[in-house]
Amino acid sequence: MLKFFYNTAPNPIKVALLLEELGLPYEPHPVDTRKGEQFSPAFVAINPNSKVPAIVDGDVTMFDSNAILLFLADREQRFVPRDPRSAERAQALSWLMFVASGIGPFSGQSVHFRNAAPEPKEYALNRYDFEAHRHWTVLEQHLARHTWMVGDAYSIVDMAVWGWARLMPYVLGTGDATWERYPQLKRLVDTIGARPAAQRIEALRTRHAFKAEMDEQARKFMYPQNERLAKG
Numbered sequence: 001m002l003k004f005f006y007n008t009a010p011n012p013i014k015v016a017l018l019l020e021e022l023g024l025p026y027e028p029h030p031v032d033t034r035k036g037e038q039f040s041p042a043f044v045a046i047n048p049n050s051k052v053p054a055i056v057d058g059d060v061t062m063f064d065s066n067a068i069l070l071f072l073a074d075r076e077q078r079f080v081p082r083d084p085r086s087a088e089r090a091q092a093l094s095w096l097m098f099v100a101s102g103i104g105p106f107s108g109q110s111v112h113f114r115n116a117a118p119e120p121k122e123y124a125l126n127r128y129d130f131e132a133h134r135h136w137t138v139l140e141q142h143l144a145r146h147t148w149m150v151g152d153a154y155s156i157v158d159m160a161v162w163g164w165a166r167l168m169p170y171v172l173g174t175g176d177a178t179w180e181r182y183p184q185l186k187r188l189v190d191t192i193g194a195r196p197a198a199q200r201i202e203a204l205r206t207r208h209a210f211k212a213e214m215d216e217q218a219r220k221f222m223y224p225q226n227e228r229l230a231k232g
């Protein structure tokens with residue numbers, strides 16, 4: 001059976017959504033990143049980048065969420081435009097890369113600098129917050145003209161966007177006011193959130209008690225770069 005290595009952060013959760021949408025049986029394997037489990041030799045053999053999600057399915061081992069989405073959707077021939085020469089397939093690839101290289105990293109850094117970085121951080125926070133908003137605005141404008149991200153059907157691109165979009169109030173630090181500025185993204189979040197597959201993920205989210213405290217040990221695993229500062 002497919003082994004799914006996860007925690008409850010945005011990148012694993014979008015893969016969980018696709019697994020549920022496909023109805024694929026899977027074995028969930030929690031990786032508690034605040035306890036440093038992403039650095040265990042067994043997990044590094046699966047993902048040399050020490051991040052979740054990852055999957056192992058027979059002789060297939062994969063990491064990076066959007067690569068996994070594309071692989072599974074292609075394999076199952078669902079939730080993705082299939083003709084490699086089609087305009088829709090080309091669009092799907094562009095948006096998947098946009099989410100992987102723009103939405104994810106800028107949103108993640110925005111959260112880091114807002115909540116975790118030491119002062120002075122105004123310059124870095126301003127840059128990442130600005131870029132996160134800029135990327136989200138690109139999606140908002142696209143969704144103002146289209147029901148779904150690609151073509152006229154729900155696809156892995158919507159799932160990739162949903163993984164991060166549901167957390168926009170936290171990611172952008174703007175709470176409920178977020179949705180006044182991004183009503184189309186709210187529409188996408190609500191539409192996908194109402195699907196039975198998304199609701200089943202709630203069970204996965206509560207199935208394992210991940211470490212909640214961001215104590216000294218957790219900070220060491222999550223922000224290993226700080227060791228260099230401590231050494232001077």
Ligand SMILES: N[C@@H](CCC(=O)N[C@@H](CS)C(=O)NCC(=O)O)C(=O)O
Pocket residue numbers: 009010011012033038050051052053063064065066100104221222
């Ligand atoms: N490009 C990767 C990013 C994966 C990633 O950053 N995962 C986060 C959770 S969303 C993680 O494992 N964080 C733990 C850590 O950085 O140690 C993907 O899309 O899968």
